[in-house]
Amino acid sequence: MKKQIGFKSLLSLVLLASILTGCGIDPPGKVVDRGSRLKDLKLNQSQPGAQNPQQDPNRVLQLVQLVAQAHSRNNSVACDLIAFFRKDDGTTSSMKSKFRFKKPNQTSMEITEASQGGTVGTKLVWTGGKDVAIKTKLMGFWLKTSLDVNDSRIADARGYRINQTSLDQMFATFLHAQAKHELMSEGSLKGRPVAVVRVDSPMKLRGVTHEVFGIYVDNFVPAFRELYNGKTLLMRIQIDNARLNPSMESSAFNLD
Numbered sequence: 001m002k003k004q005i006g007f008k009s010l011l012s013l014v015l016l017a018s019i020l021t022g023c024g025i026d027p028p029g030k031v032v033d034r035g036s037r038l039k040d041l042k043l044n045q046s047q048p049g050a051q052n053p054q055q056d057p058n059r060v061l062q063l064v065q066l067v068a069q070a071h072s073r074n075n076s077v078a079c080d081l082i083a084f085f086r087k088d089d090g091t092t093s094s095m096k097s098k099f100r101f102k103k104p105n106q107t108s109m110e111i112t113e114a115s116q117g118g119t120v121g122t123k124l125v126w127t128g129g130k131d132v133a134i135k136t137k138l139m140g141f142w143l144k145t146s147l148d149v150n151d152s153r154i155a156d157a158r159g160y161r162i163n164q165t166s167l168d169q170m171f172a173t174f175l176h177a178q179a180k181h182e183l184m185s186e187g188s189l190k191g192r193p194v195a196v197v198r199v200d201s202p203m204k205l206r207g208v209t210h211e212v213f214g215i216y217v218d219n220f221v222p223a224f225r226e227l228y229n230g231k232t233l234l235m236r237i238q239i240d241n242a243r244l245n246p247s248m249e250s251s252a253f254n255l256d
Contacts, residue, residue, distance in 0.1 A: 029117030033084035033094040035233050038224065041214070043187035043196065060183040063195055063215060064175065070220040071171050076102040077221075078252075079242040081109065085157035086234050088207070093157045095119065100252045101167045104128065108253050124154065125253055126162050135255040144255050158227075158235050160205055165237075170225060173203040174213060184212070189224075193217045207234060219244070 081099045086092050095114035101107050105128030111119050122136040131146045132154055147154050149163050156165065163169070173179070179201035186195050199211045207229050214223040221242065227235040250256075 029114045029120065031094055031115045032096045032113050033082050033236065033238070035084045035086060035092055035094075035236065038189070038214075038238070040190045041187065041194070041196075042189075043185045060181045060197065063183065063197065063217070063220075064181055066220040067171075067215060067222075068175050071175070074221070074244045076100075076245055076248065077167065077242055078246045078248065080112075080240040082236075082238040082240060083156070084233070084236040086232070087157060100248060102248065102253070103168075105166065105168060106253050107162065107166050123255060124162060125255060126166070127253065132162060133255055158205075158207075160235075164205060169203070170222070170237075173201045173211070174199055174222075176201045176203050178202050186217075189214060189216070192223075194223055 081097050084094045093115045097109040097111045099109045108125045110123040125133040133146045135144045182198040184196045184198050195215045197213045208227045212226040216223050224238045
């Protein structure tokens with residue numbers, strides 16, 4: 001028993017190198033998002049003299065209601081997430097991960113590409129409790145352990161924790177009864193119709209003044225989420241290749 005406890009303590013100390021924040025010496029990785037404007041997002045241009053649908057308050061209210069209805073119908077999702085982070089010191093990083101979610105709160109993400117190459121292959125599984133299961137490579141060896149969900153060593157590059165940025169928290173932020181929604185524009189993203197909504201929610205995260213959501217209006221699920229401090233983009237999550245209510249892999253919520 002003492003040997004097991006000692007090994008876990010040693011492993012936790014090694015994890016101070018930080019699994020997700022990319023601290024320490026990492027092999028070169030791949031930058032998957034540089035924080036610039038989304039190149040596949042094409043917004044409609046208002047025509048002179050034409051009525052602007054964004055000025056209709058019922059339009060954004062209806063959109064929010066349709067997002068809530070879609071969220072209630074969809075019990076699980078499998079997708080790829082592309083994430084961009086800007087730290088408070090101005091440095092940036094990005095990563096791509098295989099993401100799985102199942103209600104009420106099963107979440108897993110496995111990093112497939114990252115600007116910090118040493119994080120590739122790391123997998124986190126959280127089922128709503130106080131611990132996050134982790135598989136990561138340290139010093140060339142794959143190791144499995146768990147850490148408290150509030151442990152800063154498994155926070156993302158912005159310092160946010162998985163229980164703050166999980167899918168259910170994203171919807172809770174967007175759908176909060178006291179959130180203010182403004183329809184900014186409409187257009188298309190990768191050929192699909194999309195509405196762009198500014199959100200000021202009581203649930204916004206540390207350092208965030210407001211958020212911008214892209215909502216696909218063919219199925220009313222989010223396409224992207226951007227967190228801002230004023231005009232500065234702090235974080236962006238793009239949701240790609242989403243499959244709603246899919247059959248999950250047997251390994252979706254474990255470290256196999």
